[in-house]
Amino acid sequence: MLIRTVLAEDGALLREGLAALLDRFGFQVVAAVADADALVAAVTDHAPDLVVTDIRMPPGFSDEGLRAAVRLRRIRPDLPVVALSQYVETSYAADLLDSGTGSGVGYLLKDRVGDVREFIAVLRRVAAGGTVVDPDVVRTLLKRNPLAGLSNREREVLGLVAEGYANAGIAQHLVISEAAVNKHVGNIFTKLGLAPGEDRNRRVLATLTYLRG
Amino acid sequence: MGERTIWEAVGRRRFLLSRWPWRAVAYVLSTPMAAAASLAVLPFALVGGPLAARPVVAVERRRLRLVRAASAGGPVSWWDVAHLLVVALLAVPSLVLGLALVLVLALIASPLFVTPDRVLALGFGEVRTVQEAVPFALTGLALLPLLLYVFALVAGVHSTVARALLHPSGTRLRTELVQVAQSRERLVTAFDAERRRIERDLHDGAQQRVVSLVMQLGIATLELPPDSPAAESVAGAHAQAKQLLVELREFVHGIHPQALSDLGLPAALQELADRSPIPVTVRCQVPARPSGTVESAAYFVVAEALSNAAKHSGATTIEVAASLRHDVLTVEVTDDGHGGADAGHGSGLTGLADRCAALGGTLSLSSPEAGPTTVRAEFPC
Numbered sequence: 245m246l247i248r249t250v251l252a253e254d255g256a257l258l259r260e261g262l263a264a265l266l267d268r269f270g271f272q273v274v275a276a277v278a279d280a281d282a283l284v285a286a287v288t289d290h291a292p293d294l295v296v297t298d299i300r301m302p303p304g305f306s307d308e309g310l311r312a313a314v315r316l317r318r319i320r321p322d323l324p325v326v327a328l329s330q331y332v333e334t335s336y337a338a339d340l341l342d343s344g345t346g347s348g349v350g351y352l353l354k355d356r357v358g359d360v361r362e363f364i365a366v367l368r369r370v371a372a373g374g375t376v377v378d379p380d381v382v383r384t385l386l387k388r389n390p391l392a393g394l395s396n397r398e399r400e401v402l403g404l405v406a407e408g409y410a411n412a413g414i415a416q417h418l419v420i421s422e423a424a425v426n427k428h429v430g431n432i433f434t435k436l437g438l439a440p441g442e443d444r445n446r447r448v449l450a451t452l453t454y455l456r457g
Numbered sequence: 458m459g460e461r462t463i464w465e466a467v468g469r470r471r472f473l474l475s476r477w478p479w480r481a482v483a484y485v486l487s488t489p490m491a492a493a494a495s496l497a498v499l500p501f502a503l504v505g506g507p508l509a510a511r512p513v514v515a516v517e518r519r520r521l522r523l524v525r526a527a528s529a530g531g532p533v534s535w536w537d538v539a540h541l542l543v544v545a546l547l548a549v550p551s552l553v554l555g556l557a558l559v560l561v562l563a564l565i566a567s568p569l570f571v572t573p574d575r576v577l578a579l580g581f582g583e584v585r586t587v588q589e590a591v592p593f594a595l596t597g598l599a600l601l602p603l604l605l606y607v608f609a610l611v612a613g614v615h616s617t618v619a620r621a622l623l624h625p626s627g628t629r630l631r632t633e634l635v636q637v638a639q640s641r642e643r644l645v646t647a648f649d650a651e652r653r654r655i656e657r658d659l660h661d662g663a664q665q666r667v668v669s670l671v672m673q674l675g676i677a678t679l680e681l682p683p684d685s686p687a688a689e690s691v692a693g694a695h696a697q698a699k700q701l702l703v704e705l706r707e708f709v710h711g712i713h714p715q716a717l718s719d720l721g722l723p724a725a726l727q728e729l730a731d732r733s734p735i736p737v738t739v740r741c742q743v744p745a746r747p748s749g750t751v752e753s754a755a756y757f758v759v760a761e762a763l764s765n766a767a768k769h770s771g772a773t774t775i776e777v778a779a780s781l782r783h784d785v786l787t788v789e790v791t792d793d794g795h796g797g798a799d800a801g802h803g804s805g806l807t808g809l810a811d812r813c814a815a816l817g818g819t820l821s822l823s824s825p826e827a828g829p830t831t832v833r834a835e836f837p838c
Contacts, residue, residue, distance in 0.1 A: 254661075255661065255665035255668075255669075257665060257666060257669045258665050258668055258669050258672075261669045261672050261673065262672070265672060265676065268676075300660070300715070300719070305657065306718065306719040307719055307720075330660060330664060330706065330715065331706060331710065331714075331715055331716065332728075332731075333716055333719075333720065333724065333728070334727075334731075335720065335724055354664075354668045354702075355668070355671065355699060355702050355703070355706075357668060357671065357672045357675070358668075358671030358672055358674065358675040358695065358698070358699050358702075359675060360672070360675040360676055360678075360679055361679065363675075384731045
């Protein structure tokens with residue numbers, strides 16, 4: 245099934261390149277726009293499955309894309325949004341994760357579009373309601389607050405959780421068994437005070453805790 | 458010649474033996490000629506502005522050095538023209554003094570010129586013999602010091618007037634200083650705006666292009682069969698383009714960090730802290746955003762202090778504090794290293810101190826041996 249996507253990027257060259265890339269990998273770009281107002285209008289018109297937006301856009305060239313995404317998720321809290329940024333800014337990631345349901349968001353450095361397979365995989369994960377945060381952001385936050393209670397392995401696992409991996413993916417990544425990952429994730433939830441049986445997604449809450457340091 | 462003004466010189470007991478009387482005489486005697494030149498040029502100056510009087514003003518400025526009342530130089534102004542008017546007014550007293558000097562010298566010299574068959578008329582009477590001339594000569598000798606004091610008096614009055622006119626008074630000096638300070642601040646602001654513009658241009662231009670390039674090469678690596686001869690070189694180009702993107706981002710960040718314009722000082726300082734190899738804690742109490750120029754200066758002070766600490770201090774922790782209170786923005790970077798930092802020693806802090814000063818701020822460094830080192834900058838905003 246085609247993932248109907250609205251794309252917002254003010255640089256014409258990159259906008260066209262991204263649109264071509266998405267078209268090729270099973271997305272249908274229903275609108276490709278160049279500023280935040282047009283983004284809001286296009287999402288209202290097309291009700292897409294996914295929004296991919298640049299953060300810095302006209303008219304102010306600061307964080308218009310992000311503000312528009314947050315506004316859109318107020319209206320439609322589960323609207324999947326991937327925000328692209330030229331530099332690592334942890335507060336942008338936190339703003340996105342705070343918006344709407346707190347899932348179905350992605351925050352990536354623009355550089356990641358070069359790793360086509362991974363980039364496409366991230367878009368699909370987010371479109372499916374996953375949460376992905378750029379590894380650089382994760383690294384920065386880890387450095388800022390090593391979440392003192394967690395072991396190194398647990399921090400590693402939490403980092404991958406924040407990047408949107410499921411337990412199977414984490415197991416593959418760290419070359420350990422899925423049972424071991426389950427145990428680590430359980431320990432992380434306990435250490436972060438996330439009791440089982442709560443209504444909200446504990447993985448998302450763990451990610452949020454992690455991002456807020 | 459230690460005296461700074463003719464008035465100080467006149468007060469000395471050895472005044473008559475110093476060079477000052479001769480300076481005064483030279484000055485006063487040259488005044489009538491200067492007056493004539495001034496009168497000639499004044500109409501042009503009044504019509505065409507001060508610059509029209511420039512040649513005469515230049516001569517006058519040199520002449521004033523005789524009595525140590527030289528103007529500070531600088532562009533010719535209306536004050537110089539006013540001074541020419543004063544010179545013109547002094548023409549008559551100067552001429553009278555000149556004649557008096559001739560008379561006194563004639564009195565003194567009279568015994569040398571008198572001969573039995575020539576009658577010398579000396580104003581007060583006539584002399585025929587050397588004996589008759591002697592009292593006149595003595596009178597002349599007695600009058601000469603007095604006359605030199607009168608010369609000094611006239612030169613002194615003139616130099617005082619010239620000083621008052623040509624040396625910026627307190628108020629004028631203050632006005633000029635304010636203008637200089639404003640122009641310096643404008644320069645720093647323009648410099649800062651230019652950096653933002655360059656950052657924006659690079660972001661919209663080069664960075665976008667390289668992102669596109671990286672993406673195209675990413676697609677190409679996917680499309681080429683892995684065993685194709687081009688696969689390896691395309692993969693190499695892809696890797697290099699990605700590295701270029703990283704380096705370009707660092708470069709742009711060094712010109713002007715986007716986080717600073719987009720999110721303000723606290724976020725930008727936190728980002729700096731994240732980049733530091735030494736653990737940094739950041740405390741910010743900056744409830745309002747200062748002007749962009751002040752933000753930039755404060756940011757670059759912290760950036761420089763952090764980079765110095767990382768390179769030289771041997772510190773294990775660094776604290777960055779920023780606060781905005783009573784319209785003063787203060788940033789402070791303290792490390793627990795071994796101290797002994799020297800601001801003058803090839804450190805970028807000197808240039809930053811100038812930048813702070815241009816904004817009316819201050820930059821201070823405290824780094825005793827054995828530490829700790831504190832760099833602190835304050836800006837009015």
